Amino acid sequence: MRGNIWETKWLTVSITLTLTAVSISAYVLKRKWNHLNSKIEELEASLKSFSDNCASERQGRIRAQQALRKEVTQSQPNSQKLNLTSYPMMPIGVVHSCFSTRNGTPRQPLLVPLARACLVFNTTRVPPASLEGLEEYSHCWILYVFHLNTDLDKLWKHPSKSGFKAKVRVPRLKGGRKGVFATRSPHRPCPIGLTVAKVMTHIVTMVCDDTSHK
Incomplete structure (x- = not known):
C-alpha cells in the first residue's frame, strides 16, 4: 500500500515537472516567436520605406529631366530644336x-x-x-x-x-x-x-x- 502511494506521488511529481518544462518551453518559444515577428515587421517597414524613397527619388529625377529638357528646348533657336528629336544609337x-x-x-x-x-x-x-x-x-x-x-x-x-x-x-x-x-x-x-x-x-x-x- 505504501509503495503504491510513493509511486503515485512520484508520478504526480513527474507529471508536474513535465508540465512545467513544457510551459517554460512554450513561454520561451513564444518569446522567440514574438521577437522574430517584431524583427520581420521592422524589416518590412524598412523595406517599404526604402521602396518609397526610391520611388520618390525616381519621380524626382524624371521631373528634373523633364524640366531640364523643357528649359533646353525653350532656350534653343528654332533652327536647332530639331536636333533634340534625334536618338543616337550604337550597334550591339x-x-x-x-x-x-x-x-x-x-x-x-x-x-x-x-x-x-x-x-x-x-x-x-x-x-x-x-x-x-x-x-x-x-x-x-x-x-x-x-x-x-x-x-x-x-x-x-x-x-x-x-x-x-x-x-x-x-x-x-x-x-x-x-x-x-x-x-x-x-x-x-x-x-x-x-x-x-x-x-x-x-x-x-x-x-x-x-x-x-x-
Whole structure:
C-alpha cells in the first residue's frame, strides 16, 4: 500500500515537472516567436520605406529631366530644336552570312531555306545572360542599319546635302518609279531595316537563318 502511494506521488511529481518544462518551453518559444515577428515587421517597414524613397527619388529625377529638357528646348533657336528629336544609337552586334555581296542575296528567306547566318553580339554591350530564354522562341525580330550605304556620311552629318530621292526605280516595274517607302530600297531618310529570323541555337552568339532585308 505504501509503495503504491510513493509511486503515485512520484508520478504526480513527474507529471508536474513535465508540465512545467513544457510551459517554460512554450513561454520561451513564444518569446522567440514574438521577437522574430517584431524583427520581420521592422524589416518590412524598412523595406517599404526604402521602396518609397526610391520611388520618390525616381519621380524626382524624371521631373528634373523633364524640366531640364523643357528649359533646353525653350532656350534653343528654332533652327536647332530639331536636333533634340534625334536618338543616337550604337550597334550591339554584327551579322555574318553566306552572302558576301548585295547581288545574289535573296529577296525573301524562303527562297534559299538552307542559308544560314550568325548574329555575333558585342559582349561589352550585350552580356551573354541577356540571351537566356531566347531558345524558347522560334523566331525573333532584328533591327539593323544599312551600314554599306555610300551616302550615310552626308545623310547623318549634312541631311540637306544627302541628295535623298523620294522615288526610286523598281526592277520589276521595268523602270517604273515608286515612293521609297513602298520599296525595299536601302537608301531612305532613316537607313534602318527590319527582318524576322528563325532562332536555330545560341551560345554566346545567336545563329539565325535569315539575312534578307525587309
